[in-house]
Amino acid sequence: MFNVGKTAIIGDGSWATAIAKMIVSHTHHIGWYVRRPDRIEDFRRLGHNPVYLSNARFDVSEIYFSDDITEIVDHYDTLVFVTPSTYLKGLLKNLKAPLKGKFIVTAIKGIIPDENLVCSEYFHRTYGIPYNDLACIGGPSHAEEVALRCLTYLTVACGDREKAKAFTELLNSDFIRTKISTDVMGIEYSSVLKNIYAIAAGICNGLQYGDNFQAVLMSNAVQEMNRFLTATYPCDRCIYDSVYLGDLLVTGYSKFSRNRTFGTMIGKGYSVKRAQIEMEMVAEGYYGTKSMKEINAHMRIKMLILDAVYDILYNRIDPKTEIKLLADVFR
Secondary structure, three states, X not given: OOOOOOEEEEXXXXXXXXXXXXXXXHHOOEEEEOOOHHHHHHHHHHOEOOXXXXXXXXXXXXXXXXXXXXXXXXXXXXXXXXXXXXXXXXXXXXXXXXXXXXXXXXXXXXXXXOOOEEHHHHHHHHHOOOHHHEEEEEOOOOHHHHHOOOOEEEEEEEOOHHHHHHHHOOOOOOOEEEEEEOOHHHHHHHXXXXXXXXXXXXXXXXXXXXXXXXXXXXXXXXXXXXXXXXHHOOOOOOOOOHHHHHHHHHHHXXXXXXXXXXXXXXXXXXXXXXXXXXXXXXXXXXXXXXXXXXXXXXXXXXXHHHHHHHHHHHOOOOHHHHHHHHHHHOO
């Protein structure tokens, strides 16, 4: 049986905090990379993350905090990366310890800008990490609800099913249910796409399209997602599983969704820059839209929703005009 060993969290946002809470309740010790020393001091003093999920309380004696990424990587066996995808490349450039030999889990629902790679593929190509030492966490899972102990279903994917199963043991609880998969790439790309579709849902919300149209949008979105995954990473998957369709629905509809919130602001007439400043949080779908558009320029898959969101965000096409055109081709 695979032993996950000592586990560390890389990142200090809301989802990182929720995952840390799940894991430390089983292991009673985690390493935790937090970029800013002042945040570490506040965390130790308050007993909770000073910025995110303040209702999630921790016994800080069970946590080894460090603002040195090299120290954390050097001393821990399983590394759970939970940073925005836009920051991952820069963070790893500061790393002076080897990643080979580590079990790497990505809980990042985004894509590496400029590289146009999902995180597991980036780790594999850039750092030579074997696919069987790479895993991802997927599924409909807003951190805010996890912190409130709401019933949540997660999927852990890894090419090595034994390793995926072993890692689920760090997450399971009376309110966290888990299953395993081998579809790492499919789950990661679906996580990128659902953020884009959530921006589309938000734009429509900002334009005051009703629930009827939102349902049509989501049904077309899951078909578009399925076309992409089938063409690029074919395998025996069911697109209606919670890790694909469920994550799409919760991100498209929930009040906790950053990407829906961002899209709503765009639909109401905010510029991209103003929406980003006012949110003060990263909407992964903004960067994912550009990357997926560039990827699909080579694939040439029919992706009308992706094209519409790209035109609105990057070509500054009027949202009313673009969504009207999109609505006219839906059935």
